[in-house]
Amino acid sequence: MVRKLTTIGFDADDTLWHNERFFKLTQARFEELLSDYTDASVLHDRLLEAERRNIGHYGFGVKGFVLSMIETAIDVTEGQVPGHVIRHILDAGQEMLAHPIELLPHAAETVATLAGHYRIVLITKGDLLHQERKLAQSGLGELFDDVAIVSEKSVQTYRTAFAAEHGGPERAMMVGNSMRSDIVPAVEAGSWGVHVPHDLEWDLEHASAPESPRFQTIQDLGELPALVAKIG
Structure with missing residues (x-):
């Protein structure tokens, strides 16, 4: 047969x-970093827009996510995002890449x-x-x-x-x-x-x-x- x-x-x-849980945890940290500039719901929507816009450029995964967070941080702060915030975003991305399976x-x-x-x-x-x-x-x-x-x-x-x-x-x-x-x-x-x-x-x-x-x-x-x- x-x-x-x-x-x-x-x-x-x-x-x-597991994968998405690490993105959610990093996004929560991202919202805390930018809490002085906008509220979490607005930041969530802006980040999602950036991710959708950037898929064709960066593809899927942590690196594209980090670049979209940096772009969103620049946009919501009108270019005034502090350097230490960018550093925290990069560190968070590296932690995601190194996280054990x-x-x-x-x-x-x-x-x-x-x-x-x-x-x-x-x-x-x-x-x-x-x-x-x-x-x-x-x-x-x-x-x-x-x-x-x-x-x-x-x-x-x-x-x-x-x-x-x-x-x-x-x-x-x-x-x-x-x-x-x-x-x-x-x-x-x-x-x-x-x-x-x-x-x-x-x-x-x-x-x-x-x-x-x-x-x-x-x-x-x-x-x-x-x-x-x-x-x-």
Whole structure:
């Protein structure tokens, strides 16, 4: 009997390990640093606008976040931001880049369980060096048959990752926490999309769930092996 699934793709940040919590903590520090110039809600909106505007220039990840914070600090202070505030922002970014990896519950055992039976692919976006470092620190690197670190996740991203020689998108599954990046484009490519919600989500990753029988939701990665077995 032909198996329905041959490839399983995993997102990295906030699917296999914590990520957004460090952005939220740094943003709280950023709001404290600039509290004399504007209130937190205004600063939040201005920073989000800068991040959205700068994605095409800097991509995703800590470095782009830091540059957007610096730009926002200059803008809200009308160019009067003190040098020590810029220094604090840079220090916060370096701390984020150096923070040790914290795996999410069931991540290691689930990937290890499925790796013996399926082609396992990591598909993540962000800064190349930082993502490579996080994967190395995670201890999961050897479990993946392929790793794709991309600037953006699109339908074509999944068509390429789940190419015909590996069974094609129709026999692949993408697992991730972001509806916009991990689920919607994967389902549009013809794959299964399995959403694993995370308590924290970046505002720019919000999207509506796809209306498709190939869309599934699980509460944590511990439920994934049973779902994979059910699909076949």
